Amino acid sequence: MGERVQTVIVGAGVIGLAIARALAQAGREVIVLERHGLIGSEVSSRNSEVIHAGIYYATDWLKTRLCVAGRKKLYPYLESHGVAHRKIGKLIVACDQEQLAKLSGIMEGARVNGVDDLRLVSAEEVHEMEPHLACTGAILSPSTGIVDAHGLMLALRGDAEAAGAMIAFNAPLEGGRILDDGIALDVGGETPMSLVADEVVIAAGLGAQDAAAAIEGYPAEAVPPIHRIKGNYFALSGKSPFERLIYPVPVHGGLGIHATLDLSGRVKFGPDVDWDAEPAYDVDPARGEVFYEAVRSYWPGLPDGALAPDYAGVRPKLTARGEPARDFVIEGPETHGVAGLVGLFGIESPGLTSSLAVADHVAALLGYGKAQ
Structure with a gap:
């Protein structure tokens, strides 16, 4: 028995x-x-080892409630247990007028979700905060952070x-x-x-x-049903140009190729959404072309040859390509x-x-x- x-x-x-x-x-x-x-x-x-604020998700989702409640529980837990983390903040950047128009909707959705510390920042203020960024405006999320997973x-x-x-x-x-x-x-x-x-x-x-x-x-x-979707990361050689996490406006299937700092100050970009790949952990160097194009939409100064394949993860997604989240x-x-x-x-x-x-x-x- x-x-x-x-x-x-x-x-x-x-x-x-x-x-x-x-x-x-x-x-x-x-x-x-x-x-x-x-x-x-x-x-x-x-x-990405990111502590998320709870910005993007549908208001009536369990995911939303658990993210907001979890973030509020997590910071005190990390502090009390001596787990390395930093509340460094995040910028969600709009790179054109169409994306800029989406920021207000993101702000309102986040407010309804219980994320009440976001604020819109102008392109000029973004430039003061992060001189290497190019954008038409952004949202600042001060409660986003990073953690040693x-x-x-x-x-x-x-x-x-x-x-x-x-x-x-x-x-x-x-x-x-x-x-x-x-x-x-x-x-x-x-x-x-x-x-x-x-x-x-x-x-x-x-x-x-x-x-x-x-x-x-x-x-x-x-x-x-499960869809095992691969996400690739590329690492930046050299010093980080940013002090905060940098996210583009979200895309279907993910949050876009974003810039994440780890606790040592190292920068990685990703993940992408590789719908067609086998769920393995190798990174195809040829995907770097997509990364250069995506990153240069908000960091035009990214030098040639500065990105190297780093690692990959696999998401246990419940939706296939083209389906609603x-x-x-x-x-x-x-x-x-x-x-x-x-x-x-x-x-x-x-x-x-x-x-x-x-x-x-x-x-x-x-x-x-x-x-x-």
Whole structure:
């Protein structure tokens, strides 16, 4: 039959670790299954490491509420746990009159979302703030920041383990089934095991749909399709021309090729939205042509030969090219009817920012608190 446990979480990325922390601190016996040999080796470690304000998303989305609530929780958490971060701010720049006209709509949407510290800045003021930028105007988001994502995951892991949670590495979920009194799980790896859990949370990112499909009795209609979309990054050689994050006006599928600083001051540009690529982590140098064109729309002084392929990430998107964007999908027993089961799908950006609020929301779906 298998060893009986209270809670199993599938996935030890930033979301899974945050959920493990919340449930362990709520007094649950928690085991985290991670198919790799380390924490956060996929989506959680291959992103821009940006703390988002909650500007762009639809007002009625769960993603919006979790981002705004998560950002408000995250800064104090980082401070209290000594995790490296900086609230450096972001400029969303318009490069022509058509984009300039969109800024007011972005501002109003953000205000309705609860982001109340944005302000419009003129081209002249932008030039004073960032002399190398060329634009017709911009939005300043002072509460946007950057964070050491791995440091955040280490802090979450430390809290979870201090509260009694355990992480099983190299432990892929290979199968399972819904029972009358729990959920049976078959775990592979070097030391296979069978478990029966009162609660199972699928927080497996790119593998969430596969994990759900492996559990007999998980309602297929509750599992949205996944589109694994690649995003490439290029690094700038030399000193950063910017003191803040620089974002263009958003494009379909992403936030455009933006300039992000890391905590050492190094600049990377990306990600793009590579709809047609295989979801691998190599970066094709030939994509640099697209990057030069995009970056020079707001930084005309980008020198030839200054960009080098850096790294790539893969988004667990719920939409294909040309389809409208979708909200996070976080389904508990009240949605699919299976007691003790929560599935998280399509948790891409701003998942890192939202992680603490996502954890509280999942805990509430299982009966341990109030939903976000």
